Amino acid sequence: MERKIYLTNSLSRKKELFVPINKGMVGLYVCGPTVYGDPHLGHARPGITYDILVRLFRFLGYKVRYVRNITDVGHLVGDVDSGEDKIAVKAKLEQLEPMEIAQIYTLSYHAAMRKLNTLPPSIEPRASGHIMEQIDLVQNILDNGFAYESNGSIYFDVLAYNKKFHYGVLSGRKVEDLLANTRTLDGQSDKKSPMDFALWKKAAPEHIMKWKSPWSLGFPGWHAECSAMSAKYLGDEFDIHGGGMDLLFPHHECEIAQNTASRGKSGVHYWMHNNMVTINGQKMGKSLGNFITLNELFNGTHKALERAYSPMTIRFFILQAHYRSTLDFSNAALQAAEKGLKRMLNAMKDVKNLSTVSGDNTNENILKIQDEVMTALCDDLNTPIALSHLFDAVKIVNQVKDGSLQITENDKTNLTNLLVDINTKVLGLEEENSSDESEGLVDGLVNMILDVRKDSKAKKDFATSDLIRDKLNQLGIQIKDTKDGAEWSIM
RNA sequence: GGUACCGUGGCCGAGUGGUUAGGCAGCGGUCUGCAAAACCGUCUACAGCAGUUCGAAUCUGCUCGGUACCUCCA
Numbered sequence: 001m002e003r004k005i006y007l008t009n010s011l012s013r014k015k016e017l018f019v020p021i022n023k024g025m026v027g028l029y030v031c032g033p034t035v036y037g038d039p040h041l042g043h044a045r046p047g048i049t050y051d052i053l054v055r056l057f058r059f060l061g062y063k064v065r066y067v068r069n070i071t072d073v074g075h076l077v078g079d080v081d082s083g084e085d086k087i088a089v090k091a092k093l094e095q096l097e098p099m100e101i102a103q104i105y106t107l108s109y110h111a112a113m114r115k116l117n118t119l120p121p122s123i124e125p126r127a128s129g130h131i132m133e134q135i136d137l138v139q140n141i142l143d144n145g146f147a148y149e150s151n152g153s154i155y156f157d158v159l160a161y162n163k164k165f166h167y168g169v170l171s172g173r174k175v176e177d178l179l180a181n182t183r184t185l186d187g188q189s190d191k192k193s194p195m196d197f198a199l200w201k202k203a204a205p206e207h208i209m210k211w212k213s214p215w216s217l218g219f220p221g222w223h224a225e226c227s228a229m230s231a232k233y234l235g236d237e238f239d240i241h242g243g244g245m246d247l248l249f250p251h252h253e254c255e256i257a258q259n260t261a262s263r264g265k266s267g268v269h270y271w272m273h274n275n276m277v278t279i280n281g282q283k284m285g286k287s288l289g290n291f292i293t294l295n296e297l298f299n300g301t302h303k304a305l306e307r308a309y310s311p312m313t314i315r316f317f318i319l320q321a322h323y324r325s326t327l328d329f330s331n332a333a334l335q336a337a338e339k340g341l342k343r344m345l346n347a348m349k350d351v352k353n354l355s356t357v358s359g360d361n362t363n364e365n366i367l368k369i370q371d372e373v374m375t376a377l378c379d380d381l382n383t384p385i386a387l388s389h390l391f392d393a394v395k396i397v398n399q400v401k402d403g404s405l406q407i408t409e410n411d412k413t414n415l416t417n418l419l420v421d422i423n424t425k426v427l428g429l430e431e432e433n434s435s436d437e438s439e440g441l442v443d444g445l446v447n448m449i450l451d452v453r454k455d456s457k458a459k460k461d462f463a464t465s466d467l468i469r470d471k472l473n474q475l476g477i478q479i480k481d482t483k484d485g486a487e488w489s490i491m
Numbered sequence: 492g493g494u495a496c497c498g499u500g501g502c503c504g505a506g507u508g509g510u511u512a513g514g515c516a517g518c519g520g521u522c523u524g525c526a527a528a529a530c531c532g533u534c535u536a537c538a539g540c541a542g543u544u545c546g547a548a549u550c551u552g553c554u555c556g557g558u559a560c561c562u563c564c565a
Contacts (some may be wrong), residue, residue, distance in 0.1 A: 007497085036562075045506080045565060086499080171495085173493085175492050177561090178561075243565070249561090250562090274552075276558090282558075285565085325497090325505090326558075328504095333502070333513075336503060336516080339514075343514080382506095384504065388514080391513055399529090401529070403530090407515090462525070473527090477527085479527075481527080483522090
């Protein structure tokens with residue numbers, strides 16, 4: 001726990017030294033998905049970013065409670081006066097129960113996240129399971145005078161709040177500017193000010209998902225769930241709150257306002273925001289209709305895809321960019337990532353079988369690389385820099401393998417710690433399908449075939465040996481002839 | 492219109508007041524029966540203009556271009 005961790009705090013827009021509230025412990029809350037559609041490439045970004053954060057903290061010995069919610073109620077559809085939420089609308093279309101929809105997409109989200117090798121959160125609360133907590137939150141805000149009732153709905157009183165506190169601390173927006181520039185939407189007549197946001201919404205009769213409350217039969221507002229659930233599981237004050245940059249305003253600004261209005265504390269010490277994935281320079285998003293789902297990526301079934309890309313390739317692709325930069329999708333970039341990843345994975349395999357020379361000497365370079373990698377990761381999760389240093393280690397492995405460099409047993413241990421431990425434990429990069437049950441059978445068969453090929457080669461029957469190589473290639477098995485015989489790997 | 496951010500070599504993508512990012516692709520070589528892989532060497536940069544400075548891709552100003560948020564969104 002010697003290492004200092006720096007994180008860019010969206011509150012100050014600066015890199016800050018991370019100091020936990022409780023020594024050696026981290027409370028992390030991340031905004032999860034709204035489960036009304038298949039998870040897409042955009043979802044992979046925060047999934048992987050905060051996974052690295054959690055893994056890094058744990059690697060350094062911190063105890064982390066990682067809370068990521070599932071939003072299964074509460075997000076209103078575009079036009080406010082319809083008063084229906086997304087889950088309910090989709091349910092009517094597909095003739096399914098709202099909770100059935102939520103369940104389908106929750107499971108598909110989980111499956112995709114597992115394929116991307118992200119660790120599950122410690123707690124994954126659902127908004128629908130925390131209606132009571134949200135009602136309590138709203139009641140507190142009402143009691144403190146920062147909300148009002150109108151037609152059975154409760155709205156947050158931004159102007160009243162802004163007299164005592166500051167609405168806009170996170171987003172840098174000014175109330176005056178917001179007032180001058182708010183678009184006039186329909187159905188705003190219940191509100192005192194167009195900036196005010198719903199804490200509780202009275203449900204229209206045809207609305208499916210609704211709950212009893214002191215004010216009406218209805219449902220909680222857009223931002224209530226995160227304030228209620230983060231406080232429940234992490235306390236009134238906790239370390240880190242993460243999410244996509246698109247949530248910064250209004251969602252996170254409103255969370256801060258709700259937290260402050262109900263408990264007098266803004267609640268969060270460090271706000272982290274990951275940037276967007278773009279396609280042709282434009283944000284990839286559900287509402288823009290230009291998104292590619294994760295399953296389409298894994299299967300190659302999307303017209304924009306030249307072919308399928310494995311989950312680990314996607315993970316590597318995302319790690320090659322810093323989380324605060326936009327990342328542009330393209331087939332060329334994914335194919336480059338795929339090759340780079342393969343190179344890394346090969347080195348991780350090869351490092352275990354390197355031959356060593358006797359002696360106690362230690363190659364200082366290896367220790368230096370180890371330090372550089374960890375420094376980069378602790379410097380606001382700079383995964384691209386970490387990877388670039390890991391590739392220096394890959395070079396060492398290849399040079400040793402090639403015989404142009406010699407290392408001692410000590411070096412080998414250090415090199416293995418560096419490549420295998422950091423890649424698998426912190427970056428979550430590892431060989432896919434490594435636990436295949438039929439692996440032993442495949443090993444035996446391929447080795448047998450390669451023995452036959454060896455005989456052909458010995459007899460200079462290259463037609464046969466090349467045929468074997470080509471056929472194996474077609475099956476996805478790559479042959480490398482080395483001085484010590486043929487090696488093979490599954491592509 | 493308001494508020495932020497960005498513009499890097501063939502592509503992706505870091506970094507930063509003076510020193511090689513890295514990956515992919517390209518080129519030359521080593522190795523090989525041939526290939527693949529690997530290794531060695533090598534090429535192509537910091538939108539434009541002006542300023543600060545001994546020195547700027549990095550700081551400042553302006554211009555041009557782009558993006559995000561302001562409405563659900565990772």
